[in-house]
Amino acid sequence: xxxxxxxxxxxxxxxxxxxxxxxxxxxxxxxxxxxxxxxxxxxxxxxxxxxxxxxxxxxxxxxxxxxxxxxxxxxxxxxxxxxxxxxxxxxxxxxxxxxxxxxxxxxxxxxxxxxxxxxxxxxxxxxxxxxxxxxxxxxxxxxxxxxxxxxxxxxxxxxxxxxxxxxxxxxxxxxxxxxxxxxxxxxxxxxxxxxxxxxxxxxxxxxxxxxxxxxxxxxxxxxxxxxxxxxxxxxxxxxxxxxxxxxxxxxxxxxxxxxxxxxxxx
Amino acid sequence: xxxxxxxxxxxxxxxxxxxxxxxxxxxxxxxxxxxxxxxxxxxxxxxxxxxxxxxxxxxxxxxxxxxxxxxxxxxxxxxxxxxxxxxxxxxxxxxxxxxxxxxxxxxxxxxxxxxxxxxxxxxxxxxxxxxxxxxxxxxxxxxxxxxxxxxxxxxxxxxxxxxxxxxxxxxxxxxxxxxxxxxxxxxxxxxxxxxxxxxxxxxxxxxxxxxxxxxxxxxxxxxxxxxxxxxxxxxxxxxxxxxxxxxxxxxxxxxxxxxxxxxxxxxxxxxxxxxxxxxxxxxxxxxxxxxxxxxxxxxxxxxxxxxxxxx
Numbered sequence: 001x002x003x004x005x006x007x008x009x010x011x012x013x014x015x016x017x018x019x020x021x022x023x024x025x026x027x028x029x030x031x032x033x034x035x036x037x038x039x040x041x042x043x044x045x046x047x048x049x050x051x052x053x054x055x056x057x058x059x060x061x062x063x064x065x066x067x068x069x070x071x072x073x074x075x076x077x078x079x080x081x082x083x084x085x086x087x088x089x090x091x092x093x094x095x096x097x098x099x100x101x102x103x104x105x106x107x108x109x110x111x112x113x114x115x116x117x118x119x120x121x122x123x124x125x126x127x128x129x130x131x132x133x134x135x136x137x138x139x140x141x142x143x144x145x146x147x148x149x150x151x152x153x154x155x156x157x158x159x160x161x162x163x164x165x166x167x168x169x170x171x172x173x174x175x176x177x178x179x180x181x182x183x184x185x186x187x188x189x190x191x192x193x194x195x196x197x198x199x200x201x202x203x204x205x206x207x208x209x210x211x212x213x214x215x216x217x218x219x220x221x222x223x224x225x226x227x228x229x230x231x232x233x234x235x236x237x238x239x240x241x242x243x244x245x246x247x248x249x250x251x252x253x254x255x256x257x258x259x260x261x262x263x264x265x266x
Numbered sequence: 267x268x269x270x271x272x273x274x275x276x277x278x279x280x281x282x283x284x285x286x287x288x289x290x291x292x293x294x295x296x297x298x299x300x301x302x303x304x305x306x307x308x309x310x311x312x313x314x315x316x317x318x319x320x321x322x323x324x325x326x327x328x329x330x331x332x333x334x335x336x337x338x339x340x341x342x343x344x345x346x347x348x349x350x351x352x353x354x355x356x357x358x359x360x361x362x363x364x365x366x367x368x369x370x371x372x373x374x375x376x377x378x379x380x381x382x383x384x385x386x387x388x389x390x391x392x393x394x395x396x397x398x399x400x401x402x403x404x405x406x407x408x409x410x411x412x413x414x415x416x417x418x419x420x421x422x423x424x425x426x427x428x429x430x431x432x433x434x435x436x437x438x439x440x441x442x443x444x445x446x447x448x449x450x451x452x453x454x455x456x457x458x459x460x461x462x463x464x465x466x467x468x469x470x471x472x473x474x475x476x477x478x479x480x481x482x483x484x485x486x487x488x489x490x491x492x493x494x495x496x497x498x499x500x501x502x503x504x505x506x507x508x509x510x511x512x513x514x515x516x517x518x519x520x521x522x523x524x525x526x527x528x529x530x531x532x533x534x535x536x537x538x539x540x541x542x543x544x545x546x547x548x549x550x551x552x553x554x555x556x557x558x559x560x561x562x563x564x565x566x567x568x569x570x571x572x573x574x575x576x577x
Contacts, residue, residue, distance in 0.1 A: 055370055056292050056318075056450045069343045071293025071318070073505045073512055076449045077568065084451030085292075085317055085374040094371060094390050113395075117367070122400055128355040130347065133318055133339030137371035137391035163395040178394035179420040 004238045010192050011260035012247055013211060014148065015041060016239045017190045018102065021146050025049045026099040029088070029138055032067050033260070034148045035102030037251060044246040053092060055134040057084040066256050070134075089134060093141050096181065101142030103135050107160045108149045110204045110225040112167025112186030114139060115160040122162055132164050139165035140180055144187040150264050151191035153224045168203035192265040194219045195236055196227075204228065209236040269494045270441050274543065276465050276493035277303040281431055284333075286313040288377065288427075288461050289322065290434035292452030293343065293512060296322040296504040297435035297467045299497040299544040305329040306538055315377075315429065317370045317453045321503070321520055324348040328530050329538075330360040334403055336427070337365055338373050344514070345521035350530060359527060366402045368392070372424050374453040379426035380460030386410075386423045393422055432461035435501045436485070437508060438476070439468040443491025446483040449507030455485040463492040469509050471496045480573055497544050502551070502563075510563045515555075 011034070018038030022028060024047040028039045036052070043050050053059045054070040061067070062078035076082065092098055105114035106129055116135055120126035139145055145167075149155050167186045168174060175185055189196040189205050193214040196205040206228040210219050212235055220227050239247075247257070271279075277300060281287065289297060301322045304312075308331070314323060315336035323340055326332050328350025340348045353359040368376070372389040379387040392398060392409070401408045410423045434454055436447040445466045447454065458464050464486055471494065477484060500506075503513035503520070523533035541547045552560045 056452055058450060068514075069293050071450050071452070073294065073449075073507065076294075076507045082448075082450060084455060085370055085453045086378055086456060087451075089371040090375060090378075117396070122396070125356060128347075128352050130341040131337055131339040131367055132369040132397065134370040136369040136395060136397060140391040140393070141371075164397065166394050169394045174394060177420075180390075180393065 003241055005241055005244055006238070008239045008244060009258065009261055010211070011257045011265045012239050012244065013236065014190050014192065014265065015247065015257065016243045017188075017195055017236065018146055018148070019045065019243065021144065021187060022047050022050050022100055027092070027097055028052050028100040028102070029055060029093060029098050029134075029142060030102055031104070032069055032072075034104070036067060037247065037257060038102065038146075040251045041243055041246055044250055045242055053088050055085060055088050055138075057087050058082050059088070065254070066252055089137055093137055096141070098138075098142045099144060101138035101145045102148065103138060103145060103165060104148040105135070105165070107155060107157050108147055108189060109157045109160045109167070111169060111171060112145070112147060112189065112198060112205060113160050113163045113169065114147065114165040114167065115162045117162040117164045119161055135165040139167065139186070141184060143184050145185060147186055147189045149189055149191050151193035151219070151222050153222060156222075156224055158225045168198070172201065172203050193222060199228070206230055207233055209234050211236045212238055268441060269443055269491060270471065271493055271495060272543065273299050273303045273467065273495045273497060274307075276300070276495050277307055277309070280463060280465055280492055281309055283309055284311040285430040287315070288429040288432040288457035289314060289316050290432065290452065290454035290457055291316065291320070291322065291501070291504060292318055292450055292454070293320065294450050294452075294505050294507060295435045295447070295454070295501045296320065297433045297500065298322060298502060298504065299435075299495070299500040300433045300465065300467050301325060302538045302544075302547070304331055305534065315373070315427065316457060317373045321348070321517065324350045324524065327351050327354050327363055328360070328524065329534060332363050334364045334366070336368065336373070338368050338370050342517065342521055345517055349521070349524035353527070364403050366404045366408060367397055367400060368424070369397070374456055376424050376427045377453055377456040377460045380428045381456050384426055386425050388421050389424050390422075393420065427460055429457070429461040431463050431465060432458040433465045433467065434458050434486070435467040435497070435506070437468065437506060438470050438472045439466045439494050440472055440474045440477050440488070441494060442474070442488035443486065443494050444474070444477045444484050444488045445486040445491065446477060446480070447485050448483055458486045459490065461490075464490045465493045465495070466491050467495045467497045467500050469498055469500065469506055481575070499548050500544055508567075509565055511565065513563055515559075
């Protein structure tokens, strides 16, 4: 078996990109789907001491199947601690203990601001979305935020219609002006075409790597802002054999990850 | 008169039009028996709140019971956007509810402040985002920005919340209302304790002696509780840890039904107005889907080690 098997699907590659951002020992707040998948890949490969929590109040769950929501029944038996929202979002997140947060959104902009509130005008929305939930505090307070998005000109935007969750707001210095903790903010946007990383100075997302099958030109074309391209832009490393084994044999034997293909992550 | 009563009596006596309700739950333990009773009794102009709302809030909104919603999030989980909620906001059907929007950090802390008798609470999220720019029925009272009197840094203060009534569903309670819960808590404990009175719906009523065998599990003390209702399977289609699983098939049924106004109405006619209480609801469920499906949802027991409090 080659070290990089080529029968993977795009959501698997994206989950691996997320996993590679997690360091051993990190405390990770996860939602469902990609975030939980990524965090678990990390745990079973390079970061065995990473621990997961769900905003609903769960620390170090041992679910027997992938959770369908952060309140899923399978998160209860076997967890190391169960409390409530003020425990995880208050004591741990606002308390400054969370290293990594994972977010997705209907609309993401070049500063990593996320909209999950409304498409169009807030008062007369074209589409009313669920709202912040835990996204705003995770975006505000986790040390590193990883963002999952579809790569097209609707999901990515120069400026989101509504900032539900803070990225770098309107650019350098904005988070600091609002008193958000230092050295926090979005790290990468992982899309179905590329990995965009945030520039330390301009706070804008730039192209770091394009996934196999995509190209710099294609990614630039699908990005609705003047996307800067890294000098050492390269192809994203495909899933390693060990990562694929962990996904298919340990974390997700029923292949629930394939629903992301149906949602356009191809 | 004792506190143990039917859900119908509890809602009739303690929930009034125009009041502010905290309704507990987080996929687990939504107090659906009480939700259906509120709809059956056609309560109106309610203000409702909890962090991460779901199908129960969507149903109350679709049924026209809600005027205002202090919200953080609402969806149907794996089944996507909340249909009745969207129709209310986007099209004014049955009417446009008023929204005040917070987050899953700030709202639980506001309920905690209410429970603790604190007038307000500093929160570190929300700042810099459009959640600051939208203010609805709470007006300038939605939050205040101050300079910290300690170090001059910008701090957001959010007001304490004091619901008139909290309705929660828990595993067990005694006849006086000492309520015990285990598993994912959401904002249930703070929401219940922030309220002026609490209606406790439970899977089973147990003795005071049973409560005393593991008192650390009690989240609401008897003196806050005005009514205790025994409603086995009372959180369905949500789940109750140790009792039954969430019902994804029924969730799909609700999603499909609530896609249209007519479908939603037919759903209410069948599952809310078509039954007189939770017992009839459960019977209807078994008749429609079979006893095997009902049985399949029931949890297998896997007891932990009993705890000892002796000295």
